[in-house]
Amino acid sequence: MHINLNEISKYYGNLKANDAVSLVIQQGKILGVLGENGAGKSTLMKILSGLIKKDHGDILVNGSKVIIESPKDAIQFGIGMLHQEPRDFPSMAIKENLVVGLANYNREVQPKFESLERLNDNLGFKLDFSGDVSQFTVGERQELELMRLLWLGVEVLILDEPTTGISGGQKDQLFSALRKLASDGKTILFVSHKLDEIQSLCDQAAVMRKGKLVDIIDSPFDQNNLVELMFGRNLSRIPPSRSISSSLCISVENMEIEDFRLNIRDINLDLKKGEVIGLAGMAGSGQRQFLQALAGLIQPVNGSINLEDERINGKNCFFFQQQGIHYVPTSRLEEGLLPGMTLEEHYCLARNNDRFFIQKKTNLKHSREKINTFRIKGNENSRVEELSGGNQQRLLLSLLKEPAKLLLLDDPTRGLDIESANWIWTIMRDRCQSNTAIIFSSSDLEELLFYSDRIMVFFGGTVTKPIAASGLTEDRLGAMIGGKEFAYIEA
Amino acid sequence: MLTLKHEKLINTGFRIAGIILAVGFAALALILAKANPFVAFGNILKGAFSTDKKIADSFVIWIPLIITTCGLAITFTVGLWNIGIEGQITLGAIFTTGIIRLLQDSGVSPTLVIVAAIFAGIVGGMIWALIAGLLKFFGGVSEIFAGLGLNFIATALTIYLIFGPWKRPGVASMSGTVPFDEIFRLPNIPGLRLSPWSLALAVTSVIIVFILLKHTTIGLRMKAVGKNPKAARLMGISSSKYMLLAFLLCGLFAGLAGALQVTAVYYRLIPSISSGYGFMGLLVAMLVNYQVLWAIPVAYLFAALNIGGIQLPIEMHLDSTLSGVIQSSLVLFYLIMDGVRKKMVSKIGEGTHE
Numbered sequence: 001m002h003i004n005l006n007e008i009s010k011y012y013g014n015l016k017a018n019d020a021v022s023l024v025i026q027q028g029k030i031l032g033v034l035g036e037n038g039a040g041k042s043t044l045m046k047i048l049s050g051l052i053k054k055d056h057g058d059i060l061v062n063g064s065k066v067i068i069e070s071p072k073d074a075i076q077f078g079i080g081m082l083h084q085e086p087r088d089f090p091s092m093a094i095k096e097n098l099v100v101g102l103a104n105y106n107r108e109v110q111p112k113f114e115s116l117e118r119l120n121d122n123l124g125f126k127l128d129f130s131g132d133v134s135q136f137t138v139g140e141r142q143e144l145e146l147m148r149l150l151w152l153g154v155e156v157l158i159l160d161e162p163t164t165g166i167s168g169g170q171k172d173q174l175f176s177a178l179r180k181l182a183s184d185g186k187t188i189l190f191v192s193h194k195l196d197e198i199q200s201l202c203d204q205a206a207v208m209r210k211g212k213l214v215d216i217i218d219s220p221f222d223q224n225n226l227v228e229l230m231f232g233r234n235l236s237r238i239p240p241s242r243s244i245s246s247s248l249c250i251s252v253e254n255m256e257i258e259d260f261r262l263n264i265r266d267i268n269l270d271l272k273k274g275e276v277i278g279l280a281g282m283a284g285s286g287q288r289q290f291l292q293a294l295a296g297l298i299q300p301v302n303g304s305i306n307l308e309d310e311r312i313n314g315k316n317c318f319f320f321q322q323q324g325i326h327y328v329p330t331s332r333l334e335e336g337l338l339p340g341m342t343l344e345e346h347y348c349l350a351r352n353n354d355r356f357f358i359q360k361k362t363n364l365k366h367s368r369e370k371i372n373t374f375r376i377k378g379n380e381n382s383r384v385e386e387l388s389g390g391n392q393q394r395l396l397l398s399l400l401k402e403p404a405k406l407l408l409l410d411d412p413t414r415g416l417d418i419e420s421a422n423w424i425w426t427i428m429r430d431r432c433q434s435n436t437a438i439i440f441s442s443s444d445l446e447e448l449l450f451y452s453d454r455i456m457v458f459f460g461g462t463v464t465k466p467i468a469a470s471g472l473t474e475d476r477l478g479a480m481i482g483g484k485e486f487a488y489i490e491a
Numbered sequence: 492m493l494t495l496k497h498e499k500l501i502n503t504g505f506r507i508a509g510i511i512l513a514v515g516f517a518a519l520a521l522i523l524a525k526a527n528p529f530v531a532f533g534n535i536l537k538g539a540f541s542t543d544k545k546i547a548d549s550f551v552i553w554i555p556l557i558i559t560t561c562g563l564a565i566t567f568t569v570g571l572w573n574i575g576i577e578g579q580i581t582l583g584a585i586f587t588t589g590i591i592r593l594l595q596d597s598g599v600s601p602t603l604v605i606v607a608a609i610f611a612g613i614v615g616g617m618i619w620a621l622i623a624g625l626l627k628f629f630g631g632v633s634e635i636f637a638g639l640g641l642n643f644i645a646t647a648l649t650i651y652l653i654f655g656p657w658k659r660p661g662v663a664s665m666s667g668t669v670p671f672d673e674i675f676r677l678p679n680i681p682g683l684r685l686s687p688w689s690l691a692l693a694v695t696s697v698i699i700v701f702i703l704l705k706h707t708t709i710g711l712r713m714k715a716v717g718k719n720p721k722a723a724r725l726m727g728i729s730s731s732k733y734m735l736l737a738f739l740l741c742g743l744f745a746g747l748a749g750a751l752q753v754t755a756v757y758y759r760l761i762p763s764i765s766s767g768y769g770f771m772g773l774l775v776a777m778l779v780n781y782q783v784l785w786a787i788p789v790a791y792l793f794a795a796l797n798i799g800g801i802q803l804p805i806e807m808h809l810d811s812t813l814s815g816v817i818q819s820s821l822v823l824f825y826l827i828m829d830g831v832r833k834k835m836v837s838k839i840g841e842g843t844h845e
Contacts, residue, residue, distance in 0.1 A: 329725070335725070338718040338723070339718060350726055354708065357708070358708055
C-alpha cells in the first residue's frame with residue numbers, strides 16, 4: 001500500500017503550518033519525517049491520520065483519492081497513528097482498552113486475542129495482557145498501542161516522536177520491531193527531531209522546515225547535511241563553562257522515597273554551589289520523585305535534606321521556595337503553567353508581590369523585558385496555550401525567581417529541538433555562574449554527559465553515588481541505565 | 492490564528508444566538524400550553540415594567556440575586572462549585588433574626604440593632620461557608636456534596652426555629668416568626684417596597700467584587716488556583732488557603748443577602764427565606780461567565796422575569812413558573828452555544844502548536 005500526499009496545505013490565520021507539501025510514501029519502507037519544533041511535521045501527520053482537516057490538497061491511497069475526516073476513517077484506510085503521549089485509559093483493563101474502539105464490538109463474542117499474542121511474540125514484546133494499563137510504563141503503553149493498531153489491521157503506521165519518555169532498552173526494542181514490520185511490508189512514518197534516530201532507523205528521510213518539505217534523501221544520511229536541511233545552517237551543542245564552587249549548597253543523607261510502586265533507599269548527595277547534577281535512568285525509575293522530594297512537594301520517608309546545616313525536610317514546598325529551591329515540571333501546560341491566562345498575568349503572579357492592588361505599569365514593563373530577554377515568540381497578552389512547546393519552556397524558565405539556590409528541572413529539554421535546547425542550557429549555565437546549583441533529569445544520554453558535572457543513575461530501586469561525568473561514555477552510561485555494570489559504579 | 496478581537500465578536504454572536512434560541516424554546520413551550528407566545532411575552536413585559544412599583548419590585552429581587560452572584564463569582568473564579576450558597580443565605584437570615592429578637596426589647600438604639608443584625612448575618616453566612624470549606628480540605632468531602640448537605644440542615648434549622656423556640660405566640664405557622672416592629676426594619680423609598688440601603692449595599696458589593704477580581708493580587712491568585720492548582724503551588728500560591736478565603740468571602744455576601752431579606756423584605760424569618768436566589772445566582776454566574784459587571788443586567792432580567800411572570804396566571808391562566816422555564820432555558824441554551832463556540836474555536840485553532 002502506498003500513499004501520495006498532493007500539495008497538502010494547512011493554514012492557521014497567517015501561519016502556514018503546511019505549505020503545499022507533496023510526498024510519496026512507499027510500501028515497506030521506514031520514512032523519517034525530520035524537522036525542528038514547529039516545522040509542520042505533526043500537522044502533516046495529523047492530517048493524514050484524520051485528526052486535523054486539511055485546507056487544500058489530496059490524499060491518494062494506492063492511487064485513488066480518499067477523504068479522511070476522522071481517525072476512524074484513517075483506520076479504515078489502514079492508516080494509524082501512535083501519538084507522543086499514550087492515548088489509552090489507564091484505569092481500564094488492557095483487554096478493555098483493546099476492544100473499546102472496535103466498531104462492531106459485542107460483549108457476547110470474545111474478540112480474537114490469539115493473534116495479539118502472536119504479534120507480541122513476533123515483535124519481541126513481552127507484554128502481559130492481564131490486568132490494568134496503569135501497571136505499564138510509558139514504553140509498554142506505547143507497545144500496547146502499537147499492537148492495538150496492528151491488530152485493527154493498520155498497514156501504514158505513523159509514530160510521532162515515539163522515543164520521548166522511554167528508556168534506551170525500550171527504544172532498541174521498538175526499533176527492531178519497526179524494522180521487522182517494514183520487512184513484512186508495513187509502511188512506517190517515523191516523526192522525530194533526533195538525528196541519530198533517523199540515521200539508525202530510516203530508509204528515507206523527508207526534512208521539513210517552516211511548513212515546507214525541504215528535501216527527501218535516501219539512507220545513508222550525512223549528519224551535517226541533515227542539520228543544514230533542518231535549520232538552514234549548521235548547529236551543534238555549545239560547550240558549557242564550568243564554575244563549581246567549593247562550598248556546599250544542599251546535602252542529602254540516607255534519604256528514602258516511597259511511592260505506590262517505587263521504593264528507593266540510601267540516596268546520598270553533597271551538592272556544591274554552581275554544580276550541575278544529571279539524573280539518568282529509565283523513565284519512571286524515581287528521578288521525578290527525587291526531584292519532587294528535594295522541592296518539598298513529596299515527603300521522604302526517611303533521611304534528611306540539609307540546607308546550610310538546617311534540616312529542612314518535613315517543611316512544606318512554600319518554605320523550600322522561600323529558600324530559593326524551585327522545581328520545573330516536565331509537562332508544562334498540565335503542571336507548570338496556567339492555561340487560559342496571559343503571559344503578563346503569569347509574570348505578575350511569579351513576582352509574588354504582596355501589594356494589595358496589581359501594579360499594571362510596572363508589571364507590563366517587567367513582562368516585556370522578560371519576553372525580550374528570553375526571546376519568547378508571543379506578547380504579554382498571549383495566552384500560554386497559544387505558545388509552542390519551546391516557547392512554553394522558555395516562559396517557564398523565565399518565571400523562575402532570581403537568585404535561586406537550587407533549580408530542579410524535570411527533563412527540561414523534552415520535545416525541544418537542538419537550537420531551543422542549546423539556548424535553554426546557555427541560560428541555565430549562566431545561572432550556575434551565580435552559584436545556582438542545578439539537578440536535572442533527562443532521557444538523552446548525550447545531554448546528560450554534556451551538561452552534567454556529576455551523574456546519578458537510577459535503576460531498579462537503587463541510586464548510584466554521583467559519578468563524575470568526565471569519566472563516563474555514552475556506552476557505559478547506557479549500560480548502567482540498563483542495570484549492567486552496577487557493581488562498577490558502586491565501587 | 493484568531494485575534495482577540497475576532498474572538499470577542501464570535502463570543503458575542505454566540506451569546507445572542509443563545510438568547511434567541513432560548514426565547515424560541517420558551518415560545519414553543521407556550522404554544523404547547525395553548526397560549527399565544529406574543530401575548531404572553533407582552534404580559535411578562537407589562538408585568539415587569541408597566542409601573543414604577545413593578546420596576547421597584549424587580550429591584551427587590553435583583554438585590555439578593557446580585558449579591559449572591561457576587562459571592563459566587565469569587566468561588567467560581569477559584570474553581571469551586573459553591574452549591575451550599577442557599578444554606579449560607581439561610582444562615583445569614585437566621586443569625587440576623589436572632590440578633591434582632593435578642594435586642595429588640597433591650598433598649599439598644601434600633602439603628603445599632605439593625606447594623607449588628609446585618610453583621611451577625613454576614614458572620615452566619617461565613618460560618619456556613621467555612622464548614623463546607625473545612626469539610627473539603629480536612630474531610631475530603633467535595634464542596635458540592637458538603638454544600639448540598641448543609642443546605643438541608645439549614646432548611647431544617649429554619650423550620651425548627653419557626654415551629655420551636657421562635658414560634659408565634661399561640662400557634663406556630665408556615666408564615667414565619669412574629670414580624671419585627673417598624674423601627675427594626677430598613678426604611679423603604681416612600682411608596683415603594685424598595686429600600687435604598689439594600690440597593691446601596693448591592694451596588695457596593697458589585698464594585699468590591701469587580702475590583703477584587705480584576706485589580707488585586709488576591710483576585711489574580713484566585714484565578715490562578717482556579718485555572719491550575721498544581722502550577723499555582725509551584726508559583727508559591729497555596730490553593731487551600733485561597734479556596735478557603737473564597738469560601739469565606741462568598742459566605743460573606745450570601746450572609747449579607749440573607750440579612751437583607753430579613754431586615755428589608757420580610758421583616759421576619761420565613762421557611763423559604765432564601766427564595767431560591769442562591770441557585771438562581773448560580774445560573775446568573777454561569778450565564779455571565781463569572782464577569783460581575785455583566786451580572787448587573789442579567790440579574791435584572793432574571794428578576795424582571797420573576798416579577799413579570801406573576802402576570803401570567805392573572806391574565807392568561809397560565810402557571811407563573813413559565814418565567815422559570817425562560818430563565819432555565821436561557822442558561823441551558825447559553826451553555827450549549829458556548830460549548831459549540833468552544834468546539835468551533837478549538838477546531839480553528841487546533842494543532843497550531845506541535
